[in-house]
Amino acid sequence: MVTDGPDLPAPRHHKPLAPLLRGIELRDVWFRYSDDHPWVLRGVNLFIPHGHTVALVGRNGGGKSTLVKLLCRFYDPTRGAILWDGVDLRDVAPETLRDRIGAVFQDFVAYELTAADNIAVGDLAASEDQARVERAARDAGVHDTVAALPYGYRTLLSRGFTSEEEGEEAEGVLLSGGQWQRVALARAFLRRDRDLMILDEPSAGLDPEAEYEVHSRLARLRSGRTSVVISHRLGAVRDADRIVVLAGGVVAEEGTHAALLAGGGTYAQLFTRQAAGYRDEVHPTGASL
Ligand SMILES: Nc1ncnc2c1ncn2[C@@H]1O[C@H](COP(=O)(O)OP(=O)(O)OP(=O)(O)O)[C@@H](O)[C@H]1O
Numbered sequence: 001m002v003t004d005g006p007d008l009p010a011p012r013h014h015k016p017l018a019p020l021l022r023g024i025e026l027r028d029v030w031f032r033y034s035d036d037h038p039w040v041l042r043g044v045n046l047f048i049p050h051g052h053t054v055a056l057v058g059r060n061g062g063g064k065s066t067l068v069k070l071l072c073r074f075y076d077p078t079r080g081a082i083l084w085d086g087v088d089l090r091d092v093a094p095e096t097l098r099d100r101i102g103a104v105f106q107d108f109v110a111y112e113l114t115a116a117d118n119i120a121v122g123d124l125a126a127s128e129d130q131a132r133v134e135r136a137a138r139d140a141g142v143h144d145t146v147a148a149l150p151y152g153y154r155t156l157l158s159r160g161f162t163s164e165e166e167g168e169e170a171e172g173v174l175l176s177g178g179q180w181q182r183v184a185l186a187r188a189f190l191r192r193d194r195d196l197m198i199l200d201e202p203s204a205g206l207d208p209e210a211e212y213e214v215h216s217r218l219a220r221l222r223s224g225r226t227s228v229v230i231s232h233r234l235g236a237v238r239d240a241d242r243i244v245v246l247a248g249g250v251v252a253e254e255g256t257h258a259a260l261l262a263g264g265g266t267y268a269q270l271f272t273r274q275a276a277g278y279r280d281e282v283h284p285t286g287a288s289l
Contacts, residue, residue: 013091014091014092014093014096015087015091015092016096017084017087017092017096017097017100018085019100019195020050020084020085020100020195020196020226021050021085022049022050022085022086023047023048023049023050023052023085023226024047024048024071024082024083024084024085024196024226025046025047025048025082025083025086026044026045026046026047026048026067026070026080026082027045027080027081027082027083028043028044028045028079028080028081029041029043029044029045029067029070029077029079029080029081029082030042030043030044030077030078030079030080031063031066031070031075031077031078032078033075039249040063040066040249041063041066041067041070041077041249041250042248042249042250043080043249043250044063044067044080044246044249044250044251045251046244046251046254048196048226048228049226049241049242050226051224051225051226052226052227052241052242053222053225053226053227053228053229053239053240053241053242054227054228054229054240054241054242054243054244055228055229055230055231055237055240055242055243055244056068056228056229056230056244056246057230057231057232057234057237057243057244057245057246057267057270058245058246058247058252058266059247059270062246062247062249063246063249064200064230064246065105065106065200065230067246068103068105068198068200068228068230070082071089071101071196071198071228072094072097072098072101072103072198073089073092073094073097073098074094076089076090084097099194100194100195100196101191101194101195101196101197101198102187102188102190102191102192102194102196102197102198103188103197103198103199103200104184104185104187104188104198104199104200104202105184105198105200106200106201106204106230108180108181108184108187110157110180110183111157112156112157112158112172113156113157114151114153114154114155114156114157115137115146115149115152115153115154115155115157115183116130116133116153116154118157118183118187119133119136119137119183119186119187119190120132120133120190121187123190123191126190130153132190133153133186133190134153135189136186136187136189136190137153137183137186139186139189139217139221140182140183140185140186140188140189140214140217141182141185141210141213141214141217142179142182142183142185142186145175145179145182149173150173155172155173156172156173157172157173157174157175157183158172158173158174177205178205178206178207178210180205181202181203181204181205181206182206182214185202185214185218188202188221189221192221192225195226196226196227196228197221197222197225197226197227197228198227198228198229199218199222199227199228199229199230199231200230201230201231201232202214202215202218202229202231203215203231203233203236211233211236215233215236219239233274234267234270234271234274235274235275238257238271239257240257241256242254242255242256243255243256243257243260243267245260245265245266245267247266252265252266253265253266253267257271
């Protein structure tokens with residue numbers, strides 16, 4: 001997978017990591033970014049069963065992105081453990097773990113590389129397999145955009161936000177935020193056979209129609225696979241096998257959409273408020289949680 005966080009020192013004795021069979025367990029996971037920072041996670045207990053989709057929801061700053069970064073070993077729990085079929089992730093080299101994960105992060109990296117390399121990035125076999133890259137781009141709905149670029153998949157993409165400060169001319173083609181988001185999604189589609197799929201706000205920056213389309217594609221991709229999805233669009237994750245509400249650094253609620261709605265707790269409150277926002281044509285905030 002694409003790495004975009006601070007790397008941890010690899011342990012001296014790595015264990016190999018077998019394909020996921022049972023699931024991933026977070027056991028009393030506590031985490032803070034440093035001793036000077038407040039606790040973000042305060043004893044999270046959670047099981048992500050093999051073959052199921054777990055949706056993480058909750059208010060801003062609740063620790064959802066932090067939790068998935070721990071799953072990828074960008075950080076380790078300050079206390080507690082994360083177990084992959086019983087194997088403590090601390091005993092696994094980060095790159096071994098990440099070979100088993102396909103991920104799209106909120107803060108995904110846009111590289112000054114060609115369109116093809118931006119999709120295949122980090123996957124040597126894929127970078128030599130144009131057909132695979134193109135299929136992933138089609139799945140993510142970005143093939144037509146890329147094919148229309150001056151040099152198609154060989155066109156250099158520009159991140160477009162560093163050049164002015166550095167006093168350099170931007171080279172390459174600028175994509176919109178939503179188009180970049182689809183490039184990031186294509187990376188995940190390319191890695192569809194990985195054991196764990198992580199999608200952190202996969203439709204961020206997309207217009208409502210594109211968002212609906214992307215979520216439908218992702219629902220098909222996720223089906224029968226182990227995945228963790230973060231989204232504030234509760235309607236887009238209501239079909240998840242398990243919905244987990246993170247609040248106050250712990251799992252506050254957990255269940256199916258129907259069960260949580262019937263429970264009348266935080267999830268029911270958030271969902272009802274969002275649904276009401278969509279029904280109200282003149283809702284001033286656009287109804288995004
Ligand atoms: N690299 C970091 N260093 C220090 N604090 C951080 C860092 N990243 C996140 N935080 C803090 O950790 C807390 C949890 O953030 P996180 O991004 O995990 O929440 P979230 O639930 O994903 O939020 P959102 O819904 O807004 O995306 C926040 O208070 C945030 O400020």
